[in-house]
Amino acid sequence: xxxxxxxxxxxxxxxxxxxxxxxxxxxxxxxxxxxxxxxxxxxxxxxxxxxxxxxxxxxxxxxxxxxxxxxxxxxxxxxxxxxxxxxxxxxxxxxxxxxxxxxxxxx
Amino acid sequence: xxxxxxxxxxxxxxxxxxxxxxxxxxxxxxxxxxxxxxxxxxxxxxxxxxxxxxxxxxxxxxxxxxxxxxxxxxxxxxxxxxxxxxxxxxxxxxxxxxxxxxxxxxxxxxxxxxxxxxxxxx
Numbered sequence: 018x019x020x021x022x023x024x025x026x027x028x029x030x031x032x033x034x035x036x037x038x039x040x041x042x043x044x045x046x047x048x049x050x051x052x053x054x055x056x057x058x059x060x061x062x063x064x065x066x067x068x069x070x071x072x073x074x075x076x077x078x079x080x081x082x083x084x085x086x087x088x089x090x091x092x093x094x095x096x097x098x099x100x101x102x103x104x105x106x107x108x109x110x111x112x113x114x115x116x117x118x119x120x121x122x123x124x
Numbered sequence: 125x126x127x128x129x130x131x132x133x134x135x136x137x138x139x140x141x142x143x144x145x146x147x148x149x150x151x152x153x154x155x156x157x158x159x160x161x162x163x164x165x166x167x168x169x170x171x172x173x174x175x176x177x178x179x180x181x182x183x184x185x186x187x188x189x190x191x192x193x194x195x196x197x198x199x200x201x202x203x204x205x206x207x208x209x210x211x212x213x214x215x216x217x218x219x220x221x222x223x224x225x226x227x228x229x230x231x232x233x234x235x236x237x238x239x240x241x242x243x244x245x246x
Contacts, residue, residue, distance in 0.1 A: 060239050112185075114173065
């Protein structure tokens with residue numbers, strides 16, 4: 018299985034902050050990576066696909082970058098509605114595997 | 125707008141079989157561009173991909189669960205199904221169904237159901 022190591026596991030930030038979350042794959046997954054946001058009691062929602070493509074309807078403050086084994090999700094200016102958990106997901110090889118998640122909390 | 129809805133018992137006894145269904149509406153389950161997937165999330169923990177199925181019946185399973193999992197599809201009813209046998213408390217989780225796009229450049233889990241909590245307890 019491809020292991021996805023996500024960091025940090027949690028972070029505290031303020032509204033307006035720039036936030037960066039990283040996922041590292043245990044082997045080359047090209048750009049077969051998505052980023053998901055999950056709010057409490059809700060299903061995950063995709064923000065980014067193919068490592069850097071913004072899902073329709075997602076605010077442009079979200080961006081993704083990387084390829085191969087290193088990937089980054091950036092929120093350029095954190096908004097109150099962005100406090101949530103974030104997960105990466107590799108879809109390069111079966112079984113699909115998720116990162117361990119990052120909880121973004123209010124500082 | 126595509127919608128997916130999970131349904132099934134919320135309580136299952138240890139050693140029994142967990143059975144869930146997912147109903148697809150607002151789109152076709154027969155499309156060549158998609159698989160249909162199950163994912164689970166234990167309370168307070170991360171996400172685990174269980175497996176998926178194509179409209180033709182082709183499946184992929186997570187090796188960690190493969191010996192206990194069966195996923196099937198009924199295209200006439202626009203439903204797909206999850207069976208997990210010999211359950212224990214470790215199988216207590218919110219179970220999600222989702223659409224998995226396999227088209228180049230947009231691949232991944234793009235639509236999710238709301239999830240259903242299944243508790244394994246006597």
